[in-house]
Amino acid sequence: MAISKEIQAFLLDDAIERFMRYVKIWTTSDEKSSSTPSTEGQLEFGKILSEELQELGLIDVVHDKNGYVYGHLPASKGFEEAKPIGLIAHLDTSEAVSGKNVKPVIHENYDGNDIHYSENSELKLSLSDSKVLKDYIGLDIITSSGDTLLGADDKAGAAEIMTACAAWKKYPELIHGPITVCFNPDEEIGRGTKKIKKKLLPKICYTLDGSEIGQLELECFDAWGVDIKFKGLSVHPGYAKDLMINALHIACRFFSEIPEKESPEHTEEREGYYHLYKLVGEEEEAKATLIIRDFIVENNEKRMEFFKSLKESYEKKYPGLKIELAFQHQYQNMIIFLEKEQKAIDLAKAAIAQAGLEVKLHSIRGGTDGSKLSSMGIPTPNIFTGGELFHSRKEFIPTLGLQKAAEVILNLAELWSKN
Ligand SMILES: [Zn+2]
Numbered sequence: 001m002a003i004s005k006e007i008q009a010f011l012l013d014d015a016i017e018r019f020m021r022y023v024k025i026w027t028t029s030d031e032k033s034s035s036t037p038s039t040e041g042q043l044e045f046g047k048i049l050s051e052e053l054q055e056l057g058l059i060d061v062v063h064d065k066n067g068y069v070y071g072h073l074p075a076s077k078g079f080e081e082a083k084p085i086g087l088i089a090h091l092d093t094s095e096a097v098s099g100k101n102v103k104p105v106i107h108e109n110y111d112g113n114d115i116h117y118s119e120n121s122e123l124k125l126s127l128s129d130s131k132v133l134k135d136y137i138g139l140d141i142i143t144s145s146g147d148t149l150l151g152a153d154d155k156a157g158a159a160e161i162m163t164a165c166a167a168w169k170k171y172p173e174l175i176h177g178p179i180t181v182c183f184n185p186d187e188e189i190g191r192g193t194k195k196i197k198k199k200l201l202p203k204i205c206y207t208l209d210g211s212e213i214g215q216l217e218l219e220c221f222d223a224w225g226v227d228i229k230f231k232g233l234s235v236h237p238g239y240a241k242d243l244m245i246n247a248l249h250i251a252c253r254f255f256s257e258i259p260e261k262e263s264p265e266h267t268e269e270r271e272g273y274y275h276l277y278k279l280v281g282e283e284e285e286a287k288a289t290l291i292i293r294d295f296i297v298e299n300n301e302k303r304m305e306f307f308k309s310l311k312e313s314y315e316k317k318y319p320g321l322k323i324e325l326a327f328q329h330q331y332q333n334m335i336i337f338l339e340k341e342q343k344a345i346d347l348a349k350a351a352i353a354q355a356g357l358e359v360k361l362h363s364i365r366g367g368t369d370g371s372k373l374s375s376m377g378i379p380t381p382n383i384f385t386g387g388e389l390f391h392s393r394k395e396f397i398p399t400l401g402l403q404k405a406a407e408v409i410l411n412l413a414e415l416w417s418k419n
Helices: 005-022 041-057 152-170 247-255 299-318 335-354 367-375 399-417
Strands: 059-063 071-075 085-090 105-107 115-119 121-127 142-143 181-184 206-209 215-222 222-231 274-279 287-292 324-333 358-364 382-384 396-398
Touching: 005 142, 005 152, 005 399, 041 059, 041 071, 041 152, 041 181, 041 382, 059 222, 085 152, 085 399, 115 142, 121 358, 152 181, 152 206, 152 396, 206 215, 206 367, 206 399, 215 335, 215 367, 222 247, 222 299, 247 274, 247 287, 287 299, 299 324, 324 367, 335 367, 335 382, 335 399, 382 399, 396 399
Parallel strands: 085 181, 085 206, 206 382, 215 358
Antiparallel strands: 059 071, 071 181, 105 142, 115 121, 142 396, 215 382, 222 287, 222 324, 274 287
16 A cells, blocks of 8 residues: 555654654764663663653563663554564664764755755765765755764664654554564664564564665675784894794785785775784784675685685795684674565565665675674564765755655555565
């Protein structure tokens, strides 16, 4: 069923109202904190959301001591047997840019000219900043005031889920099966699913944490961490001929063998890379830390083989040198798990198309809560929120993105209720 004009108008107004309110709550996460959630503001935001969920008729609403919020919406009458689905968004915002005292601004009827910011006269948002901005001419666009990020990542996801709940309450003709809503802390610091209660979640979930309108993310990197230790021999440099094994210097030569084009700064889209981000040492010992990333598992395996063969040739070239390699699998490409639940993919595509949008499949050059949940046995594709230029002072979202994502949620729930 197509969403009526009246409901579309409700979704737009309701999502804007919620979004403008949510972004003002300071929920920046803090990597240095060892508590969960890492910051107090996330508790405050979670409390507000849990109260609003109760007002909207969700039952068994829990706001646990780790800051996770869970709520359950019983199915429409007659659809109790439908497969339950979960909707997830994260409470925190990135540390990359300040998220304190966000003052969102709605720029009505964006005309394509530069957008200027009241709190930062040097900053401007131009068409060249984002490839989609030209498509949003004529729409209303929300930005920050230039001194903070906006926080569409992921307050937009939270607003869209809450607005869908509000629509289910107001318009009983919107059919759905059992729905679970979950808001989790600390996604931006990689701890989003660390203390999640798997048993409170359905077997299929969707995160609303993507970007461009129409996007559906089914793939993320296959990710490895690599630690390499070089053990050499220190000798007084004046008397070192044929004796010294300079671990630090050898390490530099070793890493110069990595193909330069396979680095983060030379790759995009579906290309993988090596990324050396730490090298410390002296003559006796040097230690390096890298990550390797690719969408194709075999490509990462080749990269690990490359290190093994380098180790062999370097130990031969420098007798006495010892190189230790340690690889840790950090997370898997979630497509491996999603392909086993094809319906979760097909219905998401159908829900986006039903909202009158082109389905844009996108591969995440990183990981998400969804990739971790997928590997925990809960296939979790990632749906767009409409926000752009995340983790930046230029972050923005067209209000249409808020409405369309809420529409997709309603479509998805109806499709699952009948499949
Ligand atoms: Zn996010």
